[in-house]
Amino acid sequence: MADVVRPGKVDWTGDNPFIYLKTDPAGDWSALSLFFRVTASDFGPGSLVLTIEDPYDKRAEGADAPAPVRLALTDNEPLAHFLIDGFVRRFVLFRPATAALDALELVGGAAFTTQGDGATMHTESARAEERGLSLAMTWEDLDTPFAVDVPGPQSGTGQHEMFSVFRTAGAAHVTVNDAVLPGSTVERDFLNGPAQSAALALSETWVRDGGAEVAQA
Structure with a gap:
């Protein structure tokens, strides 16, 4: 029987959906948001949701x-x-x-919930009650799942082989403290062709190439 075990260290496995928004379809991204649900890693399981508005600091000074x-x-x-x-x-x-990212406010002790029917809508929410903070990501009109195996040089880090199942969304939005961030998804080239800039990334696994090092907490 052929060897079916992939070499390399599994740095983490779980889900990693994203939503990228623009207020001007021809301009830069106005907000980048990610969700992580990790089921196994050297740091144990856990979840993280983050959003950065104006990621490239394009606001005019004194605005x-x-x-x-x-x-x-x-x-x-x-x-x-x-x-x-x-x-x-x-x-x-x-x-x-x-x-x-250097200015990112990281707040611990959050509680996470998942809602949706898996077809017309899916929402991942987090709330830090003691700080009165909440952040939610919602994907709508989900497409048919497809699987990918992205080799190290082409993956997001350039140092991991990445396996995942994607479901692109027809639309998506991000809510911070009950206020919806401005902007919409836009069409862009994705792994299987043109798609909106939001997708569920499920069963995602990052396997480190031999010799590669990843920043530790």
Whole structure:
């Protein structure tokens, strides 16, 4: 029988859905949001949801507008640091967002809930009761699942083989403290062709290439 075991260290496995929004379809991203539900890692299981508004700091100096949202909620802070430093910072759209990620407010002790029918709507929510903070991501009009095996050089970190099952969404939105962030998803090239910039990423597993190192919490 052929060897069916993949070499390399499994850094984490779980879910990693995303929503990327633009207020101007021809402009830069106005908000980048990620959700992680990790079932196994060196830091144990846990969840993390984060959003960074104006990720590339494009606001005019002195603009009379509220500060952009840079918020993350988690129930496992060491795991959250590991995911942010070892993965989020290396994802393509987040690489130019160093200042926004440095300003990210990470709040522990959050409680997480999942809602939806798995077809027309899916929502992942987090609430930090003691701080009165909440963050929710909602995907609508989910498409047929498809599986991917992304080799290390093409993966988000460039150092892991990544396996996942994706369900692209027809639309999506992000809610922070009951206020919906401005912006909409936009069509872009995705793994299986044009799709809106939001998808569920399920059963996602990141296997480290031999010799690669990932930032530790």
